[in-house]
Amino acid sequence: MDDPSQPRSLRATALATELRATFGKLKRRMREQSNVGDLTPSQVSVLLRLEREGAATTSSLARAEGMRHQSMASVVAALEAAGLVSGGPDPNDGRQTLLSLTDACRRWVEEGRAARQDWLSRTLAARLDAQELDHLASAVELLKRLADD
Incomplete structure (x- = not known):
């Protein structure tokens, strides 16, 4: 290469x-390293979007995810049944329901991140020597440049 x-x-x-x-x-x-259980990629994507962007309607989630409203409604229904999201009235439009993460979901997301961080930290320390860690740090800076617009 x-x-x-x-x-x-x-x-x-x-x-x-x-x-x-x-x-x-x-x-x-x-x-x-983290327990995503039986969640589909679409369900994980919706949870991450709600975490990042805050409460949203099913329609706005469908637009953001490039899905039909009916498909998003079934994703949301599964997340509600699992206790990961809950809906409440939109203060600006009472006809709309705003979906947000439950406290249990927020804890689950944080625990998953902590587990992944712990695994990666332990793996780096166990498998790379000091010079390799320096090389990786340099590579990460280059990757950041690629990722930035």
């Missing part, structure tokens, strides 16, 4: 392929 004699575009393509595969594997490993 890291052959300096290759043209820059070929090196970038090879590196992009490796990064994508590695990030996917790392994401799966981190997901294993």
Whole structure:
């Protein structure tokens, strides 16, 4: 992969392929560290959106997630049945219901993040020496540049 004699575009393509595969594997490993239970990717996405952006209606969630209203309604119903979201009247429009995370869901999200953070911290400390940690820190700065607009 890291052959300096290759043209820059070929090196970038090879590196992009490796990064994508590695990030996917790392994401799966981190997901294993927290209990997402039987939640679907759509349900997880809705919970993360509600956490990040605050209360929302089913319609606004459907638009944001690129789903039909009926599909989002079934996602929301499952999350409500699991006790992860609850609905209340919209103070600006009483006909609307605003959905938000329950306290139990917030605790569950925090516990999952803590478990993933703990696993990653322990794994870094156990598998990388000081020089490798320095290299990784440099790589993280480069990844941040890629991620920023």
